[in-house]
Amino acid sequence: MTTASGDGTDKAFYVTTPIYYVNDAPHIGHAYTTVAGDVLTRWHRQRGEKVHFLTGTDEHGQKILQAADAHGMTPQEWCDHMVSTAWLPMLTSIDAANDDFIRTTQPRHTERVQEFWQRLYDQGEVYSGSYTGPYCIACEEFKVPGELIQPGDLCPIHTRPVEMLSETNYFFRLSYYADRLLEAYRSGEIRVEPESARNEVLRFVETGLNDISMSRSTFDWGIGVPWDPAHVIYVWIDALLNYWTAVEGSAEYWPADVHLVGKDILRFHAVIWPAMLMAAGLPLPKLVFANGWLLVGGEKMSKTKLTGIPPQRITDHFGSDAYRYYFLRELQFGQDGSFSWESMAARYQSELGDQLGNLASRLTSMVGRYRDGVLPDAVIDEGIAAAMVTARDDAEAAIDRLDFQSALAAVMTFVRIVNGYVTEREPWKVAKDDSRASELDAILYTTADALRAMAVLLNPVMPKACAKLWQQLGAPGELADARVQKVADEHLPAGSNVVKGDLLFPRLADEGTEA
RNA sequence: GGGGCGGUAGCUCAGCUGGUCAGAGCAGGGGACUCAUAAUCCCUGGGUCGCGAGUUCGAGCCUCGCCCGCCCCA
Numbered sequence A: 001m002t003t004a005s006g007d008g009t010d011k012a013f014y015v016t017t018p019i020y021y022v023n024d025a026p027h028i029g030h031a032y033t034t035v036a037g038d039v040l041t042r043w044h045r046q047r048g049e050k051v052h053f054l055t056g057t058d059e060h061g062q063k064i065l066q067a068a069d070a071h072g073m074t075p076q077e078w079c080d081h082m083v084s085t086a087w088l089p090m091l092t093s094i095d096a097a098n099d100d101f102i103r104t105t106q107p108r109h110t111e112r113v114q115e116f117w118q119r120l121y122d123q124g125e126v127y128s129g130s131y132t133g134p135y136c137i138a139c140e141e142f143k144v145p146g147e148l149i150q151p152g153d154l155c156p157i158h159t160r161p162v163e164m165l166s167e168t169n170y171f172f173r174l175s176y177y178a179d180r181l182l183e184a185y186r187s188g189e190i191r192v193e194p195e196s197a198r199n200e201v202l203r204f205v206e207t208g209l210n211d212i213s214m215s216r217s218t219f220d221w222g223i224g225v226p227w228d229p230a231h232v233i234y235v236w237i238d239a240l241l242n243y244w245t246a247v248e249g250s251a252e253y254w255p256a257d258v259h260l261v262g263k264d265i266l267r268f269h270a271v272i273w274p275a276m277l278m279a280a281g282l283p284l285p286k287l288v289f290a291n292g293w294l295l296v297g298g299e300k301m302s303k304t305k306l307t308g309i310p311p312q313r314i315t316d317h318f319g320s321d322a323y324r325y326y327f328l329r330e331l332q333f334g335q336d337g338s339f340s341w342e343s344m345a346a347r348y349q350s351e352l353g354d355q356l357g358n359l360a361s362r363l364t365s366m367v368g369r370y371r372d373g374v375l376p377d378a379v380i381d382e383g384i385a386a387a388m389v390t391a392r393d394d395a396e397a398a399i400d401r402l403d404f405q406s407a408l409a410a411v412m413t414f415v416r417i418v419n420g421y422v423t424e425r426e427p428w429k430v431a432k433d434d435s436r437a438s439e440l441d442a443i444l445y446t447t448a449d450a451l452r453a454m455a456v457l458l459n460p461v462m463p464k465a466c467a468k469l470w471q472q473l474g475a476p477g478e479l480a481d482a483r484v485q486k487v488a489d490e491h492l493p494a495g496s497n498v499v500k501g502d503l504l505f506p507r508l509a510d511e512g513t514e515a
Numbered sequence B: 001g002g003g004g005c006g007g008u009a010g011c012u013c014a015g016c017u018g019g020u021c022a023g024a025g026c027a028g029g030g031g032a033c034u035c036a037u038a039a040u041c042c043c044u045g046g047g048u049c050g051c052g053a054g055u056u057c058g059a060g061c062c063u064c065g066c067c068c069g070c071c072c073c074a
Helices: A029-046 A060-071 A073-095 A107-122 A175-185 A195-206 A237-241 A264-280 A311-330 A341-371 A382-400 A404-425 A433-458 A463-472
Strands: A012-022 A051-058 A100-105 A125-134 A165-173 A191-194 A226-234 A258-262 A287-291 A294-296 A335-339
Touching: A012 A029, A029 A051, A029 A073, A029 A258, A029 A287, A029 A311, A051 A073, A060 A165, A060 A311, A073 A100, A073 A311, A107 A125, A107 A237, A107 A264, A125 A335, A165 A226, A165 A258, A165 A264, A175 A195, A175 A382, A191 A195, A195 A287, A226 A237, A237 A264, A237 A433, A258 A264, A264 A287, A311 A335, A311 A404, A311 A463, A335 A341, A341 A404, A341 A433, A341 A463, A382 A404, A382 A433, A433 A463
Parallel strands: A012 A051, A012 A258, A051 A100, A191 A287, A258 A287, A294 A335
Antiparallel strands: A125 A165
């Protein structure tokens, strides 16, 4: 468990988010997936593993071209603008520690995409054909006739008329891989989770696959098909490759350990993408995990209808730590979940302020008052030590299932236990009796050491607050170097300087409730 | 139309292969305490488990039908 990827090799634990379409304004749904990936990688880092976390932007396709035109820019200028003003700032606001940020317009991507498809073309995986059907420009997709809204043949997503389009383009023989895909799901060569997502994929592939068009010729904002300059590669077929191109296909990173995706793009990642890799003879990603939608006020946010909430609006008020905590604690990862400003405020105050933050205040204040800020020499209480082990074990197991909610619940249970311990042992009464000095020492030491463990276990989720806590406890060394596996074996040294610093999660003015 | 998933206490949700599975947290009510961010700790939950049938000795948990919500269907 302590080696790089758990299997004794040098391979990094490689996690990806979807690459986000630059035309969208970043909303909390995008940030949710990114936070999950970030916490997952930070957790593995806290184990001492080598990790690699990739996110980025998807920049080709007809919609980009249209948006650029509308703004009087070239497509590249438009993408540059969106990346620098919207997408990179989003990562900053949620405190994402991604190792790389790939853009599909970068040469490192476009050149490898062309090499990849040239290879498949040469191998006979691609053939020329034609397709005619109703096409929605906004979706950049052909629609199934039955799903159009009547009257008027409107796109069900955009409620705008579709156009009948006939294209001669290139097809990838996806159908050829149906059986091999099924075998890969069943053998566990590639896992698709949660179970609902796996079921969907299995049923879908079991009923047979159609070959898919991998090129477009009605516009030119895309990566050129290397053997036919009149075509560009279909944006999805281009975008999926980012996970591989970003790491140059290096065995140090590839295959990816986890692709985090939204449930709407599950099939691209669990069917088309692995088939592409099979065709190229490359290893498959180990896990595709689909998370659900964020509902706001009971309704889903829409990428295209601009009803999304920008993450900054929340982080400006609550801070990035609370933001990261809230979404992973409140929602069951993999299912749809609800966001509300009220529940965010309630979690913040109750769990972060009243339980965790206040516990730190209680301890630092008492060590200051009763022991002049010097941590006494004592041994940690056995019951608390046992609870610490339980919290760590439960959290570790949950993280391995990508069950962030349970992982955080496990740590918060520990916080509750320690608050209860302090209340029960009544150190403020013990302090009045000099003959009970060693008892007081034990209570203070136990509480301080429990807080130390909390800082380690919560650092992947709330790095800023945990750094503060680490410092207030006078803990030695770098928090980043504290191994989660050893959290119950290492202890604060006696004599540490404990200081009551700024509140970890101060009470916030009750504002912004209009959300 | 087809496929997948969900509909459990006021709110957000747990409930694995059917028999303490009717639960947790928050909110609300009562009490204790004062180290602390008016925080903490203890006690307190009687909700047709979407609706209607069925299988079973016994069903949120299985089957069928229906209603509602969400995702997907180059």
